[in-house]
Amino acid sequence: MSKEEIIEKVNEFLVEEFEVDADAITPDADLKNTLDLDSLDYVDLVVEIESNFGFKVKPEDFTGIITFQNFYDYIINKVESK
Amino acid sequence: MNNRVVITGIGIYSTLGVNLEEVRNSLYTGKSGIGIDPEREVIGFRSPLTGVIPKPNLKEYLKRRDRVGLPDQGEYAYLSTLEALKEAGIDEDMLLKEDVGIIFGNDSSAKSVIEASDTIRLKKDTTLTGSGSIFQSMNSTVTMNLSTIFKLRGINFTVSAACASGSHSIGLGYLLVKQGLQNKVICGGAQEVNYQSMGSFDGLSTFSMRTDAPEKASRPFDKDRDGLVPSGGAATVIIESLESAQKRGATIFGEILGYGFSSNGEHISRPNIEGPAKSLEMVLNQAQLTPKDIHYINAHATSTPIGDLNEAKAIQRIFGNSRPYLSSTKSMTGHEMWMAGSSEIVYSLLMMKNGFIAPNINLNTPDDEIKDINFAYETVETEFDTFLSNSFGFGGTNSSIIIRKF
Numbered sequence: 001m002s003k004e005e006i007i008e009k010v011n012e013f014l015v016e017e018f019e020v021d022a023d024a025i026t027p028d029a030d031l032k033n034t035l036d037l038d039s040l041d042y043v044d045l046v047v048e049i050e051s052n053f054g055f056k057v058k059p060e061d062f063t064g065i066i067t068f069q070n071f072y073d074y075i076i077n078k079v080e081s082k
Numbered sequence: 083m084n085n086r087v088v089i090t091g092i093g094i095y096s097t098l099g100v101n102l103e104e105v106r107n108s109l110y111t112g113k114s115g116i117g118i119d120p121e122r123e124v125i126g127f128r129s130p131l132t133g134v135i136p137k138p139n140l141k142e143y144l145k146r147r148d149r150v151g152l153p154d155q156g157e158y159a160y161l162s163t164l165e166a167l168k169e170a171g172i173d174e175d176m177l178l179k180e181d182v183g184i185i186f187g188n189d190s191s192a193k194s195v196i197e198a199s200d201t202i203r204l205k206k207d208t209t210l211t212g213s214g215s216i217f218q219s220m221n222s223t224v225t226m227n228l229s230t231i232f233k234l235r236g237i238n239f240t241v242s243a244a245c246a247s248g249s250h251s252i253g254l255g256y257l258l259v260k261q262g263l264q265n266k267v268i269c270g271g272a273q274e275v276n277y278q279s280m281g282s283f284d285g286l287s288t289f290s291m292r293t294d295a296p297e298k299a300s301r302p303f304d305k306d307r308d309g310l311v312p313s314g315g316a317a318t319v320i321i322e323s324l325e326s327a328q329k330r331g332a333t334i335f336g337e338i339l340g341y342g343f344s345s346n347g348e349h350i351s352r353p354n355i356e357g358p359a360k361s362l363e364m365v366l367n368q369a370q371l372t373p374k375d376i377h378y379i380n381a382h383a384t385s386t387p388i389g390d391l392n393e394a395k396a397i398q399r400i401f402g403n404s405r406p407y408l409s410s411t412k413s414m415t416g417h418e419m420w421m422a423g424s425s426e427i428v429y430s431l432l433m434m435k436n437g438f439i440a441p442n443i444n445l446n447t448p449d450d451e452i453k454d455i456n457f458a459y460e461t462v463e464t465e466f467d468t469f470l471s472n473s474f475g476f477g478g479t480n481s482s483i484i485i486r487k488f
Contacts, residue, residue: 017146018146019141019145019146038147040147040213041147041213043209043212043213044150044212044213044214046209046210047209047210047212050205050207050210056205056207056209056210058209059209
């Protein structure tokens with residue numbers, strides 16, 4: 001899976017799960033604020049990642065992730081190291 | 083304090099319709115809400131009969147965070163409560179300014195528990211159950227979700243009392259308002275309608291096997307009854323002090339005159355006569371009424387051989403010659419269990435408001451011992467102003483409520 005395909009897939013499930021406008025998702029936008037995430041929502045982020053990419057992460061893994069680009073990089077890194 | 087207590091809002095989401103108007107029409111015409119769930123036939127149920135209810139789509143009503151913690155019965159309860167609040171003329175501003183409470187009857191959330199357990203076994207990871215699972219899984223799911231969604235600041239808990247849960251919730255709300263501890267309480271009952279919640283009950287051979295004609299399967303008091311049909315949905319009844327209702331000019335659906343209760347103290351599932359009779363005596367005493375003051379009784383009768391007969395005998399013992407009309411709306415809805423005590427108050431209020439008594443459909447011939455009871459075999463066109471609603475449950479819990487037109 002190419003990086004572009006991964007990003008496309010991530011954006012798809014974020015729009016679907018967190019019900020945000022696709023246009024609001026840009027690489028430099030703030031992930032938490034844009035998706036209106038509270039502490040419970042990070043649990044659902046874990047569920048979505050497992051469901052879409054087949055690997056398990058922990059909610060605490062998201063500590064350093066601020067922007068969507070950070071999030072893409074994190075997923076891409078995980079996919080490539082599988 | 084000894085406040086008079088009235089009902090200022092009702093709402094319903096049931097197998098008879100998804101709002102008050104639809105349900106009123108179904109009650110009047112004696113429409114059945116029973117069908118077949120093909121999945122139950124495949125997975126080993128004895129009976130695939132069930133109440134049939136549409137899955138709500140709450141996307142247009144609630145944001146995601148408010149939806150993910152709602153199990154099936156929570157979704158039904160949200161919609162019935164939305165309708166009841168509208169009927170009561172209670173808006174967001176009033177909910178924020180006053181300490182409105184909530185007490186709902188609910189005694190399971192099996193589907194959510196089982197799905198979470200399946201996920202953990204399959205994935206070996208508890209996080210993958212998702213953020214909503216815990217809030218869907220607890221018995222208090224309805225009150226914890228609705229109190230959050232509607233921003234309630236009064237009393238907040240769930241009553242788990244088997245098939246009398248919905249009735250006790252109204253009884254307790256009534257007592258709180260009567261004592262002046264609350265001005266308004268959102269009461270009700272909710273019941274999931276899915277195979278996960280019904281398998282072990284089906285295993286007791288309690289459900290009707292009349293699969294060739296689902297609409298005829300639930301037949302309380304009829305000689306040929308062969309068991310109940312599981313069903314569900316949600317009903318909401320808003321209870322308020324008369325003073326508060328009159329002050330704001332609210333429509334009053336009825337006044338709660340009494341709440342009676344008892345426990346059989348015998349078998350866990352086999353009902354007796356003494357327990358229900360005691361509950362009936364207590365509610366009449368509380369209401370300071372005599373049997374002849376009651377014009378209609380909405381029976382608990384679920385279509386089981388022993389339960390219906392014993393309830394009828396208890397009614398005969400207490401009501402003797404006064405012969406109020408009697409019908410079980412479970413003939414149409416099936417057994418709405420945790421919801422039934424609330425929904426049957428809503429059904430009876432709709433009848434009282436619209437001047438009819440809904441029929442006990444499928445009742446062709448009652449047992450010989452109870453043939454003198456004044457059953458509503460067909461829809462009865464009659465104005466009436468006082469009714470009694472019975473609800474009984476496993477463990478021998480009994481609840482009776484009397485309501486009078488205001």
